[in-house]
Every structure is written in structure tokens, then in C-alpha cells.
Amino acid sequence: MAGVSAATVSRLLNGTAKVSEDKRQAIEDAIERLNYTPNVLAQNLKTGSSRTIGILTQSLVSGYFADAMAGVDDALQGTGYAPLIVSGHWHADEEAERIELLIARRVDGLVILSGRMKDEQILKLSQRVPIVAFGRDLRGARTYGFCLDNYRGACDAVEHLVALGHRDIAFIAGPPDHRDAVARLAGYRDTLAKHKIRRQPKLVAAGDFSESGGLAAVERLLASGQHFSAIFAANDLTAYGARLALYRRGIAVPDDVSVVGFDDLHSSMYTTPPLTTVRQPLFDVGQRLGRAILTMIRGEPLELEVPQPTLVVRESVRAL
Amino acid sequence: MAGVSAATVSRLLNGTAKVSEDKRQAIEDAIERLNYTPNVLAQNLKTGSSRTIGILTQSLVSGYFADAMAGVDDALQGTGYAPLIVSGHWHADEEAERIELLIARRVDGLVILSGRMKDEQILKLSQRVPIVAFGRDLRGARTYGFCLDNYRGACDAVEHLVALGHRDIAFIAGPPDHRDAVARLAGYRDTLAKHKIRRQPKLVAAGDFSESGGLAAVERLLASGQHFSAIFAANDLTAYGARLALYRRGIAVPDDVSVVGFDDLHSSMYTTPPLTTVRQPLFDVGQRLGRAILTMIRGEPLELEVPQPTLVVRESVRAL
DNA sequence: TTGAAAGCGATACCAG
């Protein structure tokens, strides 16, 4: 329609070579009139790149993962890359399956958020596609993975409680097979030990990173008869559940019992009282992941510094 | 490697025609050894279908949209279609831009969750790709859009309050340019009128569907000196903010003031007290959207019934 | 600066 060859159109659109002014005009007119959009699929087939980044999350409805995904999305914005998001639902098999789906679609890179797959599996996958991961320590030619320092975050939380005079501090744990949960428990234990606070096994209750788990844990804690002036919950959701259990028993927060969470979900700013918690900068993490995978795809060396969790003091803790 | 033509491999993989047992074996061996995965991009180019469904959301971090997305994802599961998610951030221009990106990637269908684009724009877009939308009433050859009955949901909420003896009911509105927000306000007004409760303009405070908006609204409400025994918030986030504002003033919920929300986010089950609210079955909506777009792609006629919002009574309201 | 032509990896029609 513009009276030129396809090659010329391609060159104009990609800026691959100079195109004379009159042809440029003609081409742009035709594009306008035809409502033409290049077929990315054909481009991909030719170039071998889909300009798509696969994101494997574990949940589409979790505020925790959502923040990280938003960060990745933000980093991809304006780069010509689009995110293809799939969820593994915390199930190794499903994760592997969804990743195959991404690879079949020829994603140029993969961002993996947590999960239960083995590190070796990921390493093997990285032969097929560059990968950056969050929630695991990975280093390789086409792989990079990092964690936040959950141990230190937990230490900070407990230090805070201890500094305010708390000695009987209960802990509601996360899933024992989750590395972050384990690190947080270790931080709790070690900090108590550091301050020579006697360990009371009854003060550690099992949880599962969910509100209902936190609620049930507090009921067990209360039933055990063991005294505690503060609760450190393995994550914010757990803290929400704990807070509700306390409310049901008429136990005031923070007047009767102090509560500290972990993650700093958006909503933690608006709980009653606003929750003191350890902030994980997930959006920031997501951005770094997004930028990292792009750098890796370009074949440039990547230098990443890992952000730190920080204690956010709000109103759910009081001094004893 | 299997000593057969590409055509035969294609036939085997797609079950398009019978393939003799020995060749089948040879092909499968080769696939195994080569770690071969069909290049979906090339398939797409040939078939003209990307086996991808574009989802336009407005926020990656909102529990409201997350539920709907999870529903779509669930409906797509096992169908061979994968979701490509982009966010418009409540900005018409950005929405249009992100949709172009999806179309350039040749998505086979589009799921649009809310947004600020004009219906006409969407109708025009539907010439290029089939579209199902949530949050707008659309009917067309390759378009289908529906809303939940926000008006009725709001009526139910206010009826509940009135039935329990509340007369001075404050309302915290949503963005005035948001159709759901408008419908909820209308439901509030009409229900009061129906019960011959005098309209008190001071009892309607502006909000923006966010926690901070709810918090500020309650402060203004309190400052106005106008008495109210209950607050109906245009959405749950607003209710959270309202609840915190009340807490800061030492006003108990529900003893001093009752609070009702709208949406029924997950976390509303664990606020203190658990929030009475109007439930929008977003996951269900997402599933229907996912199934609908698939039906539409197959060219089958679609018959959709729209689910209803329902009042979920929890503990943030008391009888007067 | 431009066009012709080859080719990316599949599918589908046509013979046989």
C-alpha cells in the first residue's frame, strides 16, 4: 500500500537503517490507514525472542507476592518486555509444570518468587532460560537468587520487645519446611538466648502463615496457661489471626499483650492498633528482580545489592 | 533424528492423523533425547492463535482484583491457555496502551476488569479481539460485559442497619466518577428515603476507596458534630480506615458506632471486630469471565448468569 | 537507500 517492500517497513519500524523521508511518510500513512500492528509472534519467531518475562508466583491473591509482582512489572515498564504471570500454588509439581508452559512460550527470562522446587531443578532449568529467583540463594552463569535476611529481621523484632522489658515472649511459627519461617524461628530463639532469657518451649506455637493458623495458635497458647506479655508472629497474617483471638478473649493489644508481625503488608498500617512489624521491601525486591533479569538477558554482568528488612514501629507494642 | 519428516512429528504431537507405531516410538525417543519442546511462537504464527488470554487489571496489589484474576486463572487452568496480565492503574490512556501491547502479542481474547476507558473504545477494540469485561454493561457480537448489582448490595447493607434500629447512618463515598461508587451511594440514599429517614447531607463524606480516605472521612464526620450511630463505607478498605479513625478517638465498634463495608476482602474476616460487609463474589466472577472468553473464542453462544452480592453479617454492627 | 530472497519452526494440503 505504501509502494515499498516489507524490508523497508521493517527498517523504518526498527530504526535498523535510514529510510528516505518520502517513503517514511508513505509508510506511516499506510500504517495509520490499515490500523497496522506488527505481529509480535512473527517477530519473535524470527528473532528468537518473545520479549516476554515469565513470573512464577505462588499465589495470585497474596499481598506479599502481589507487591513483588508489582515491582517486577514496574521494572519491565517501558522496556518492551511484558510479564507472563503463572502461579505454582506452593506445589513443586505445579511449579515445574507452569515453568514448562512459560518455556514453551519462549519467555526470554524467568523470575521465580519462592516456591518448593529444589535448587538443583532450577539450576538445570537455567540451561534453557536465564533465571532470577527470590527466596533462595542461587549463583550461576544464568541464575541469580537471593533472600532477605529473615534471621536478622526476626532478631530485630525480638530485640525491640526485649528492650521494652518483655521477657515472656511467645512465638507463632510458620511452616517448618519454609526456609524463611525457619530463619525467623532461629532469630527468635537466638535473641532470647543472647539475653539469657530462659527458653520456654510452650511459648512456641505452630502456625502456617495464615490468619486461621495464628488464631488457633493463640488459643493453644492461652490454653497452655503459660504466661506471656508479647507475641511475635512469623508473619503479618498470623499476627492478624492472633490479634483476633486476643480480641475474642477480651485481651487488649497492646495494653495486655504486645504483638509484632513480619512482612509489613499494606493492611498492617490500618489494623487496630496499627501493627508493629518487620518490613520486607517486596516491591523493591521485585524491581531489582526485574532489572536483574533484563541485565542478564542483555548478557551484562549483574551486581545486586540485597535490601534489608527493617523494623517498623507502630502501636501494637507497649513498654512493660 | 527420528528419520521422519517434520510433518509426521506434527501429526503425532497434535493427533491430527494416525502415525505408525514404530515411527511413534522413534519420534518419542528423539523428543526425549533432544529435550524438545514445540516452539509455541511458530505454532502461533502458523495457526494465528497464541493460546494466550490477556487480562487487563487496574492494580496488581489489590485484593479485589487479585480475586478476580485468580478466578480467571483457575478457569484457564488445563485449557492450554495462559493468562497475560497487565495493569492499567486506573488510567484510561495506560489501559489503551497496555491493551495494544496485548493485541500486538496476538492474545486470543481479552478480559477487562473495570477501568476508565469508554465503552465505545472497548466496542471498537472488540473488532480486533473478543472481549469480556467486568464492571461495565456491554453486549455485542464479540463483547460481553456485566456488573454486579452494587445498588442492590448497598440497599441490603442499609436495610440491615435500619432493621437493627439505626437511623443516623453516615456514608463514606467512593470516587464520584466510579460507577460502582455511584450505585452504592444511590442505594444508600434510596433506602433511607424508602424508610422515610430524613436525609442529612452532612452524613455523606467523600472518600476514595482507600484506607486513608476512610480515615480522613471519619475525622471530618466527627468534626462536623453531626450524630451518627453507624457508618456505611463504600468499600472495605474505606471501612478499615474508618475503623482506625474511630479507634484513635476511643470510639468502640460496634458498641458506640456500627460499621459496614462493601467487597468482603479476605482480611475483613480478621479485622477487629470482623467486618459486616457486602460480599462480591470476585473469584466466581473471574471464573465466569474466564469461561466466557473461552466460549466466545470457540464461537459458541454464551449464556451467563450474573451472581449477586450478598450481605455477610459479622460483628461490626450492633442492634440499637 | 532500497528490493529480492532466504529462513525462523511449525501446520496443512496434496500426492502417493
Added chain:
DNA sequence: CTGGTATCGCTTTCAA
């Protein structure tokens, strides 16, 4: 049942 061949829409030499 199977192979050859054209084709999908684009990018990229190679010549002109």
C-alpha cells in the same frame, strides 16, 4: 500412513 511443499509475518543478508 507419510513425505514434500507452500505458507504464516517478519528480519536480515546480499546486491544493486
